[in-house]
Each structure stands twice: as C-alpha cells, then as structure tokens.
Amino acid sequence: MNTLSKALELTHVSEDPKIPDDVWEQFSRDTERDIRDSAPKEPSARAREVTERLRRQEARGELPEGWRTGPAWQQKKSRRGLWSVLAVAVAAGVALVAVKPSLVPGDPFGDRTSEAASSPLPQETATPTAAPSAEPSQVPTLDDPFAGSPAKRWADGAAGIAVPKAKPVGGRSEAKVEQALVLTKKLLVESNLDPATLRGERPRAALDVLDPLQKDVRGLLESGLRKPDEKHDPLWMFSRFDPEEVRPVGEVVKTRGRMTFKAGDHASVAVHADYTFVYPVVQTNGSTEVTRTIIRRILDVEISDPAKYQVTPGKLTVVNWDQDINNSACEVYDGYLHPSFSSAEPTGPDPTGPTSDPYDRSKPLDASRDKSCGTVSRV
Known part of the structure; x- marks a missing residue:
C-alpha cells in the first residue's frame, strides 16, 4: 500500500x-x-x-x-x-x-465556549440586568478556591475597584474629584482587602481615611472594634475573620462592582460605590474543606468644601452605608465573620430569612428589604 x-x-x-x-x-x-x-x-x-x-x-x-x-x-x-x-x-x-x-489531535478549532467561560470579565460599567448564569457544579479546593463560582471570572482584589476618570462637577475641580475617588478606593481596599484587616487586626489605614470630625460614624466604628455588639458592629464597614477559626485560601479575594460620582449637596464631590467581595476560607483545624463568604457593600461618601463646612481637608465624610453578608453565622455579634462549613457544627441560630443569590448584583439593596438572616442559593 x-x-x-x-x-x-x-x-x-x-x-x-x-x-x-x-x-x-x-x-x-x-x-x-x-x-x-x-x-x-x-x-x-x-x-x-x-x-x-x-x-x-x-x-x-x-x-x-x-x-x-x-x-x-x-x-x-x-x-x-x-x-x-x-x-x-x-x-x-x-x-x-x-x-x-x-x-484531529488537539482540536484545531478549540473549545471557544470553554475559553469564553474562563476568560476574565470586563469591568462593570452599569447595573447588571440579571444574576450571573449558573456555573457547572464544582467543589472549591485549596488549589482552585473559586471553582463553581461566577466570581472565578471576576478581577483579583484591588484590580476590581476601577476609579473612573475624574472631571469637574458642582464647582469642584478635577483634582478634588480625583482626590475623592482615590480616597474612596483606599477606604474600600483597606476595609475589605487588606490582609491585616481580614485577620481581625485593627484597620488603621481605613480609619485614617475617615473624617475624625464625623464623631458619630468614627465613634461607632471605634466602639465596635473595641467591644462589638448588635448596635456597634465593625462588620458594617470592615471584613474580618477570627484568625483562630479560619484562614484565607491563597491571597486572592475576588472583586466586582463600580464607582460613580456627582456633585453633592454640601458643596462636595459625592462618590457612590457598589462592590461585591468573595472570600474563600478554610478552617484552622486541619480540614481541607473550602467555603466562601460573599459580601456586597454599598458606600456613599463626600468630600466637602472646608471653606463652607466644618470638615477635615482630605478626609471622607460617610453619608450612607449598607451591606449584604452571605454565608456567615446569624445573630453573632463578636466582630467577626463566621462562615458555614458542611463538616462543622453551625454557629448561631438557624436562618429564618429568604433565600437569595449572593452573586446577583442586578437588584438594589433596598432599605426596606427583609434584613433577617437568610440562606443562599449558592456560594
């Protein structure tokens, strides 16, 4: 032949x-x-x-x-x-x-669907119209802590907090707008991504961004860090885990969201931030089971004109904050997040609130929503 x-x-x-x-x-x-x-x-x-x-x-x-x-x-x-x-x-x-x-060995056409599913998502520039689609069922591991999560395609850490291009608004210069944006990102990073903050240490750099003259906010957070309780909870602003209970898996926290700005009501630059953070953790008892805690945070801050208002130049005034904490113990106010593991006894009472998708960023955190501790459809 x-x-x-x-x-x-x-x-x-x-x-x-x-x-x-x-x-x-x-x-x-x-x-x-x-x-x-x-x-x-x-x-x-x-x-x-x-x-x-x-x-x-x-x-x-x-x-x-x-x-x-x-x-x-x-x-x-x-x-x-x-x-x-x-x-x-x-x-x-x-x-x-x-x-x-x-x-043909190697399939020269390639698995385009697989490539698209694993490629990083572009920055979020508008409110999503729906929750992320369901992912293939996969168990997170120490080597792949974001397996089975839509956050696997999200940006890593601070890279997911994009600062928009500054421009003058409400009589405030481009430089003042840029200052407000940069300080807002710093607050988000130091409060939710800094390794020392995540280990439960005092978030000094984050506190330093806040205006000390705003005594109600600053005083509430200081009290929560010293002696947390239901009315003084540092988790309202900071992401903190008990280092004796859990530790992060790897060094990556997945981040997705957006930041916008406009002229404020107090001769100010008003910045609105809406971000979701995904934390993979493992117990410190030697178990290799990986779980994830997902937190969505809303933050509204301003930098006002010190010539017109009693504020500290170069510091942020907090106008509003809100948070949606998922896969953490209900009604536990010790200042730490307590993720649930299938291999461990649950901490705190059973959840009684509605079931929600922690990755769904299409819905606003309405102040009138049911804030009782609920369950999640996926982690």
Whole structure:
C-alpha cells in the first residue's frame, strides 16, 4: 500500500454513523483508480527502442535544442494529476473535521465556549440586568478556591475597584474629584482587602481615611472594634475573620462592582460605590474543606468644601452605608465573620430569612428589604 493510501486509511471513519459506509467505499475505489491512472507505467519494448535511438541521435548532435520540452510538459501534467488526487483527499479530510473535529489531535478549532467561560470579565460599567448564569457544579479546593463560582471570572482584589476618570462637577475641580475617588478606593481596599484587616487586626489605614470630625460614624466604628455588639458592629464597614477559626485560601479575594460620582449637596464631590467581595476560607483545624463568604457593600461618601463646612481637608465624610453578608453565622455579634462549613457544627441560630443569590448584583439593596438572616442559593 502506498503512502497516500495509508494517509487516507488514517482518516477513514466509517464507524461514524453520520457517514454511510457505501459513500466511503465509493470514495476509496475512485481514489485508488485515480492513483493507478496517474502512476508511472513500465515502457514497452517499442518505447525502449525509440528512446535508445533518440539518445544516440542526441549524442551525435542530430536533434534540435529543446526537444525535451514535450516530456517535461508531460511530467508536469502527471504531477498536476497527482495534486488533483491529493486535493480530493484534503477536501475529504476537511469534511471529516467539519463533521467530527475530535478526529484531529488537539482540536484545531478549540473549545471557544470553554475559553469564553474562563476568560476574565470586563469591568462593570452599569447595573447588571440579571444574576450571573449558573456555573457547572464544582467543589472549591485549596488549589482552585473559586471553582463553581461566577466570581472565578471576576478581577483579583484591588484590580476590581476601577476609579473612573475624574472631571469637574458642582464647582469642584478635577483634582478634588480625583482626590475623592482615590480616597474612596483606599477606604474600600483597606476595609475589605487588606490582609491585616481580614485577620481581625485593627484597620488603621481605613480609619485614617475617615473624617475624625464625623464623631458619630468614627465613634461607632471605634466602639465596635473595641467591644462589638448588635448596635456597634465593625462588620458594617470592615471584613474580618477570627484568625483562630479560619484562614484565607491563597491571597486572592475576588472583586466586582463600580464607582460613580456627582456633585453633592454640601458643596462636595459625592462618590457612590457598589462592590461585591468573595472570600474563600478554610478552617484552622486541619480540614481541607473550602467555603466562601460573599459580601456586597454599598458606600456613599463626600468630600466637602472646608471653606463652607466644618470638615477635615482630605478626609471622607460617610453619608450612607449598607451591606449584604452571605454565608456567615446569624445573630453573632463578636466582630467577626463566621462562615458555614458542611463538616462543622453551625454557629448561631438557624436562618429564618429568604433565600437569595449572593452573586446577583442586578437588584438594589433596598432599605426596606427583609434584613433577617437568610440562606443562599449558592456560594
């Protein structure tokens, strides 16, 4: 069997039910006939005699130059016939790949759906219209703590907190707007992403961003850090885990959201931030079970004109905050998040509130919503 026939044999897939056997048999017969017709023939005795006579005449100089042009053209024609056969084989191969791409090692077309599903999402620039689609059921692990979560395609940490381009608003300069945006990002990072804050340490850098003259907010947070209770809960602003109970898995917290600004009511730049943070954690008792706590935070802050209002220059005034904490113990006010693990006894009472999707960013955190501790549809 010649090489070409072997190549065709490798692509023969008559076992594929989509391609009838009689079609392949006809293709094989036609191909073998084309190869026989185009193959070199053994010359006859008469042809050998003529060839020898022409060779002797050429040696004596009795033949004109260029007499071999005819045979050369004939050789070219023969090659074109072979390329025609090869073209038939290639066309058949292309048809096979179109029908069954898996026949080609590595699948040259690639799994475009899989690539799209794993590629990072672009920055969020507007309110989503729906919750993220359901992900394939996967168990998070120490090596892949975001497996089975839509947050796997979200940005890592501070990269997910994009500061919009500043421009003058309400009589405040571009520089003042930019200052407000940068300080808002710093507050979000130091409150929700700083490793020391997550370990339950005092969030000094975050507190330093807040205006000390705003004693109600600053005083409430300071009291919560010193002696937390239901009315003084540091979790309203800071993400904190008990280091004796859990530890983060890896160094990545997934982040998604957006930041906007406008002219405020107090000769100010008003910044609105809406971000969701996803924290993968594991127990410190040696267990390898990974779970995730998901927190969505709403924050409204301002930087007012110190010439018109009693404020500290370069500090943020908090106008409003809200949070939706998911997969953490209900009615426990010790200043720490307490994630639920299937392998551990639950902390706190059973949830009584509604079931919600913690990844759904399409709905506002309405102040009139049911804030009782509920369950989550996924983590």
